[in-house]
Amino acid sequence: MLRAEVPFVEWPVSHSDLPETPAILDLLEFCATAVGQPIEGSYHSFFGHHHLSWDREAGLTRLVGDVNLLFARNGVAYELSAEGQVRRLLPQPLADALSWTQFTTGDVETDRLLEIARRRIALPKSEDRVDAVEKLWDAFERLKTLEPGADKRAQADALLDRAAAPGSNFRRVLAEEAAALTKIGNGFRIRHSETTQEPLTSLDQVDYLFGRMFSFIRMVLRATGRGG
Incomplete structure (x- = not known):
């Protein structure tokens, strides 16, 4: 899906050949559409694992906070909105x-x-x-x-x-x-x-x-x- 929607980004992401800024921003928005927070539930003793649920809002909120912190600390004039869309800082x-x-x-x-x-x-x-x-x-x-x-x-x-x-x-x-x-x-x-x-x-x-x-x-x- 990533290759189809954001064709200018390699996957896995290269550490040496970075994409252009618009492609990076598209990647962030792509991730924001699918992110969520796994919530650990009851323990399943027979299979030895916990049941998990998925909290979309909590995961998106955490991603937005992490991304905007990186933008702010590096002086990047963008922000990720609460809905997961990139906007310029005007x-x-x-x-x-x-x-x-x-x-x-x-x-x-x-x-x-x-x-x-x-x-x-x-x-x-x-x-x-x-x-x-x-x-x-x-x-x-x-x-x-x-x-x-x-x-x-x-x-x-x-x-x-x-x-x-x-x-x-x-x-x-x-x-x-x-x-x-x-x-x-x-x-x-x-x-x-x-x-x-x-x-x-x-x-x-x-x-x-x-x-x-x-x-x-x-x-x-x-x-x-x-x-x-």
Whole structure:
């Protein structure tokens, strides 16, 4: 089963040829799906052994504690959740925002995109984090159309007018940031894949853009009574 589900890990595990980090994390999650704690029961005198039972929760709890202790002592920025899934350790302000944010935009698809982005940015694999940014930008474009208006421009202006007082300096800042984020989404390979668009070249860039967009969206959601 391990060879089928995690093909990049040798079994038995080699002490000299270590797999890449994503494969190691997949191995940990694979183990977490099957781990348990054997519980010694009554003694069977005829066969000379004890009856054993299996405590799934106790075994998983012990594995999670052992793995997270190793991560912490070695400065590894991951953790194993109580359910046995590996997550990244995010910067504390962003982690707090992601943990407590709820989305009630009134549009099911916008809520769905925001929730996918919120969950996937914390996953360890690079493709999940890139997808999180894509979903966040898709949600941003839908968010612009949630207010009444004759067209998307009027709808977006109405949204920002609810988020900050029309004519105020902060309203102007929001408009400039919304325009900048729109330009980023169109200029980089985030929402589209034309050959003229520049790809993001590092996960630091992915995390930076996610944090910038998420902060903007969360502020607008909170200001307009749509969660956040």
